[in-house]
Amino acid sequence: MPPSAPLPTTSTPPALGWLATGLRITDPRPAVHACIDLEQPQLGIRIAGHTAVAGDTLLGLDLRSGGQLTDHWLRGGDVTAVYESDDARRLRTTVMWRLHPAGETIRAWELVVSAQTSLAQSDSVLAVVSEADATNCLWGTCRDGAVVWQPDATAGATCVLFQRGGPAHPAASSVLVATHPGEARRIAVERHGQRAVVECWIFSSAIEKGVLLRSRVLAAIGPTTGDLEWASGLATAFSASEPMLTA
8 A cells, every 4th residue: 555645734833922132022023123212212112124214213102291111011012011000190101112014025013001189080191202303294084995195284184194205215204103083182383394203192181090091003104106005995994893891
């Protein structure tokens, strides 16, 4: 009897996860170099590489005062850090930066922010801040499962798209910052020459003891060619995801 043929084997690629060197956390995916310094949450994810402009910072958290890093851990594609405010708000903020799958030519990340206080009532307002070079800025509003883009700010905007290219940036790229429509208060953009800063303000002005607030913001870098399509796809899928529970 001839020997039986070997059974086919399948292999599952290892799950993608952040790499840690002390408090410096690095995204191992190619195309951009993205890293986080957990002692500087206001800078968020610092970006460099051939599809990004050195100096981009995405999904930083403005704690509005100094915050002490009290705990942190990695779990696969999530890196989580806990910060205790050193002001009268007594706010404990848990920040999770998550690797977001978005295709070969796009790099995306999601920030999940949770806040609670030990006081009977406190101020919970925080801002997620991203800064990048931007030749042009478009505002997007999700309507009927699609994104409508326009050059002027609107009260209902849920995302912004920074476009840049030309001689100053031969590797043209665009940056998307998107909020979930059920979790953000407002978006504000300031221009300083070729630099643009987008602030995504989250949470209400007050939080009570025993209440846990959560909110998410998405950021991505991809090619300028076809950017309205890939940015619309990401923003639409993000806005259609289930809102996070608030205890």
